[in-house]
Amino acid sequence: MNDQVSNPDVLKNTHPAPMEKIQQAHDFMDSLELHEPVVPLQVANFVTSTAASKEIESDSKGAYVNNGSLVTFVDGISAQHKKDVLNSTLLAQLAATKKHDRYKDTEAWYKFYIDTLEKIGWVAQGFSFSEYQVSGSTFTVDKVVLDVLKAIASENEMAVVQETLKALEALSDKDGKLVLFDSNSHHQGNGNFQIASAREADGDVAVNLGAFYFDSTQNSTKVLFFEFKSSDTKIFKGTESAVLNEEVYSQVRDKIVTKLGGKIAQNVDEIEI
Template sequence: MSSIPQTQTADDAAIASRAIVWVGDLTVQQKSDVLESTLFAQLAADKQYSSATEEDTLQWYRKYTDTLGSIGWVVSKADFTEVKYDRTEGTVHDTVLEQLANDRTVSKALYASVSRALLTFARTGSRSDAEKVFDSASIASSSQFASFQIAVASVDDSGDVILTLLAWFYSSNKTVGNALWYSWKNATVTMKTSTLNMTLNSDIYAQVRSMIHNKLNDGNKFDLLVPLSMVYELTEPACTVDICVEKLRMY
């Protein structure tokens, strides 16, 4: 059964609450499983933690990943780092791309998928439905703290769905208006990043697929799932940092 109608999963990326999810190489059913399971886990964490502060968000993230584990996602690797940026000015999306480009553990394929997901999101336009959903979930009530994720799904040689979940948590003494497009001047931004690599146990997830879909549907939560349409050729070469940053600034 395909939980989400095919017209909603035909795109290669989607916003699922505070996550940008790249699902380009997956089947319709696999896309549905990734999007619904990640959204479900976020909502489960939302019930217990507000994400209003860094500590709350760390607790939220633990609940989020625990929920993913309980519905069939098997975590194979987890890394957590903290970075303090002392630049007098910058933007979050610049920082994300530069960090990934400088991380030797990040493959070219992963970097390409993240950059394309960001470009696709940027091209939805300011105050689009996707941006409204994303910022509403990502930005704390104080407007000085935000957290978001970029998730890249693919299929390995065994046919299993794997997910690289990249998360960012950051605070600033300036008002955060857009979680991903936030820019700062004369401020210090403190950022934590987390990377999780997971594999979906399809047998376990098959047992909870209908339950998850029905809970999302009954709670009218599918409005938090916004497909992103591709508006450029997938054959376009992967961005270098400078090229990707420049393209993002154009939107």
């Protein structure tokens, strides 16, 4: 594997967005409804205690818990584009959860998740799920994540994802970041989460997304690192590459921030890597 973009064509924004595309984005945002997540006590206390968290820094690598997602950034991404990735993926999660049960109607949930991203300016390449074939009698989800992402991510992106997983695993079960992710990524024996890796080239921001859901007879804690029995668990994976059309997104950026409001502080927090 090398550090070249896995599919360079996804980074090309060569066609200006027509006015109707921008108007459609406005109309979509005006009518969009979001799920109101229940914030666990540990997370509520954590948000209160870190209300003055440091600003997102440009050009430096980073990682964030984002509701039921992990979002990572390699070096060289502007602070604004980091916020755009975090806000748009949070919006897509909350919009999809408002429409569909995250754990019981998962593929419909993902369809609306991707539709939301496309409506606000993300240009996607295509998305479908297949069952991940586990080798061995047990497995941990973090190993599945790394195996799936290595097919679409560069070495730099994989290095940041690995750092992120290592940092998350080291947290205590009651750490606010871990509780935030766990409480929004799985419920009882069902899970639904995303791992996104973002990069920037020639001013365009692009994301490689690994999407996962599973069904298990086992109840897990620290879901990414729990040892599941292969005989009791089915896990499905999908990948997506997308580039942000700045011409569309810039027109609804403020509406997205306004629509999310306080949900950003409640659902997004940095992981130290």
